[in-house]
Amino acid sequence: MSIQKFANQFVCDLVAYEPGKPIEETARELGLEPDSIVKLASNENSLGPAPSAIAAMEKEASGVHIYPDGGGYKLRTALAEKYDLGLENVVLGNGSNEIIELLCHCFLNPNAELIAAEHAFVVYKLMATLFGAKYVEVTDPDFIHDVDGMADAITENTRLVFIANPNNPTGTLVGQEALDRFMDRLPDHVVAVFDEAYFEFLEDAPDTLKYVREGKNVCVLRTFSKAYGLAGLRIGYGLAAPQVASILQKARQPFNANSMAQVAALAAMADEEHVKNTLDMNNAGLRFYEQAFSERGLEYVPSVANFILVKVGDGDALFQNMLKKGVIVRAMSGYKLPEWVRISVGTEAENQRCIEVLDEVLPAIASV
Numbered sequence: 001m002s003i004q005k006f007a008n009q010f011v012c013d014l015v016a017y018e019p020g021k022p023i024e025e026t027a028r029e030l031g032l033e034p035d036s037i038v039k040l041a042s043n044e045n046s047l048g049p050a051p052s053a054i055a056a057m058e059k060e061a062s063g064v065h066i067y068p069d070g071g072g073y074k075l076r077t078a079l080a081e082k083y084d085l086g087l088e089n090v091v092l093g094n095g096s097n098e099i100i101e102l103l104c105h106c107f108l109n110p111n112a113e114l115i116a117a118e119h120a121f122v123v124y125k126l127m128a129t130l131f132g133a134k135y136v137e138v139t140d141p142d143f144i145h146d147v148d149g150m151a152d153a154i155t156e157n158t159r160l161v162f163i164a165n166p167n168n169p170t171g172t173l174v175g176q177e178a179l180d181r182f183m184d185r186l187p188d189h190v191v192a193v194f195d196e197a198y199f200e201f202l203e204d205a206p207d208t209l210k211y212v213r214e215g216k217n218v219c220v221l222r223t224f225s226k227a228y229g230l231a232g233l234r235i236g237y238g239l240a241a242p243q244v245a246s247i248l249q250k251a252r253q254p255f256n257a258n259s260m261a262q263v264a265a266l267a268a269m270a271d272e273e274h275v276k277n278t279l280d281m282n283n284a285g286l287r288f289y290e291q292a293f294s295e296r297g298l299e300y301v302p303s304v305a306n307f308i309l310v311k312v313g314d315g316d317a318l319f320q321n322m323l324k325k326g327v328i329v330r331a332m333s334g335y336k337l338p339e340w341v342r343i344s345v346g347t348e349a350e351n352q353r354c355i356e357v358l359d360e361v362l363p364a365i366a367s368v
């Protein structure tokens, strides 16, 4: 008899997350030099890590035979100070993805429901499936989360509502008023999760930390993977009221945030110049893509994050054809958006190369 029969069925049923295509893999398959490949597929920071973060890691390297501080004292203290919260509000994760998993670990079971938007970040659905919970999808007209509709969808079995703000892959934001309205309707048996992976890119960010300070059942997710350029280290965090944070702390591995990640994050946080350079690059890049798409008559979703969703016809074909020319974008068929691709904003040179290659391959796509 197959061992599959004895494995956890929820795990066996899972369709694995498909990440952006790695540069090394692409180089191997196409016989290209890794340096010649432009990857705009995973919303990474093309400027790299902050120089101060690299220096902190170099200093830390000789000490990695020692286990990390499992309590993450220095980094959690710095985060608490930055946001005017207490140490008890901060939970570190192996990327904010781990906090998503911890939330599901702590609050889901086969009788529970998780609510998210139709075009939400796909990890929520994977995690709901992993824990056998019911995944409830609420339509998002014009690609904007309908948080009133999400509040309407809450039942006695709902345990988690995920609001990605801004959302990936749509790049759209829900404003303060709508969030306040949603929070006014949040019943005691539900945790609201605000996934703010792109928070640093926002000019006019809604305040969700006030809900944490008010002691509401919320968890705000942030990460060092995007604006801070530390995606490879896997370091993110949740900011939550003590009654939520203390449950998450119990579920995590003792050393889930590694020592290199902790020192690099601490250094990156203090490097305001690197963040400013990143935002300047991103704003210029977003304007560049908007103009390029408009000139070509391509529909796009105006974005406040570091990526942009554009309608190209056959997204998979465009992805494959651009890949052959060494530019990696992200096809969106996994998000039920087969006509769209998502392009991360890179450096000026990367963005220009991307549009050049797009121009080379678009006619072929349009004619099939």
Ligand SMILES: *Cc1c(COP(=O)(O)O)cnc(C)c1O
Binding pocket: 043, 094, 095, 096, 097, 098, 121, 164, 167, 168, 195, 197, 222, 223, 224, 225, 226, 231, 234, 235, 236
């Ligand atoms: C990138 C991303 C994350 C998390 O990334 P980590 O690298 O695990 O911190 C979380 N949520 C959304 C919506 C994202 O796009």
